[in-house]
Amino acid sequence: MEWIEVFVSVSQMGLEPVAGVMYACGLTGLMIHDASEFQEFLENPNRDWDYVADELVEEKSELETGITFFVRDNVYGKEQLVQVQSALKMLIATETELDLGTLETKIKNVAEEDWANNWKKYFKPFPVGEKIMIRPSWEELTAPPDKVVLKIDPGHIFGTGTHETTQLCMELIEEFVQKEDMVLDIGCGSGILSIAALLLEAKEADAVDIDPNAIQIAYENSDMNDIPRETYHVKSGNILEDEALHQSYSGKKYDMVVANIVADIIIALTKQVPDYIKDGGIFLCSGIITERKEDVLAGLAAGGFAVVDIKEKGNWVAIATRYKG
Known part of the structure; x- marks a missing residue:
């Protein structure tokens, strides 16, 4: 199973509430990046290390504050990512007094436009409950099922049924x-x-x-x-x-x-x-x-x-x- 790395740009103040939303969406193993922590370490006169490699300083100096998580490279992963994005929009609307940062989502290790469409190859017709058959708009059913057929194209909005x-x-x-x-x-x-x-x-x-x-x-x-x-x-x-x-x-x-x-x-x-x-x-x-x-x-x-x-x-x-x- 392949995984997609996702980074959300968050302000330092927004790290805790945004992480809370991600946990509420079922994500675990979040990687929290706080750019200020490394700077505090460098400026702390009582730090234990006398030497810090220049490469590490350069790498950490370019670190953007935010949260990294991983989703599966399939239709379920796409659904989970869209669920997080929807929940973040609700957070912005309800926490108007907080500076949460841009909350911009960046997909790493793969071109975002490619992944936005490639997941569709995994999304096939499937039943839900006893009466419903979900059918992606780009798929055809080989035979009419003894169920209500619900045709769906979720676009970039939560709700494929998976x-x-x-x-x-x-x-x-x-x-x-x-x-x-x-x-x-x-x-x-x-x-x-x-x-x-x-x-x-x-x-x-x-x-x-x-x-x-x-x-x-x-x-x-x-x-x-x-x-x-x-x-x-x-x-x-x-x-x-x-x-x-x-x-x-x-x-x-x-x-x-x-x-x-x-x-x-x-x-x-x-x-x-x-x-x-x-x-x-x-x-x-x-x-x-x-x-x-x-x-x-x-x-x-x-x-x-x-x-x-x-x-x-x-x-x-x-x-x-x-x-x-």
């Missing part, structure tokens, strides 16, 4: 969505979850994502699946911070609200989702690493949500709840 968090959430949608349901998809990415709900006969779906590119990509995917624009509506913005956006969904009383994000955002949403969901409605949340499961469960309980199902895969957890008011 990531455990997406699969877990789709399995819960399959379990709980009802014909004629109204669905709200928070953090929609490619639109894969809300589109799945509509293909499984939900009546209408609203979707929102902090990345403005999600609007075009989600609509392209819904069009590809012959979903009329009258039943699918996509917006962009920070639903936790933008009062006007929040009010546009408040009071609609959806039958199902879906959020495949990260634990901290889900916990924050437990205070807002009651404005969006009807009594007895279903709130599905995913994107939760195992270590944060109890934190999310506590937040859900405090928000008036009763757990009706929990699914786990790998190090990820998805939770289905019913709102009790």
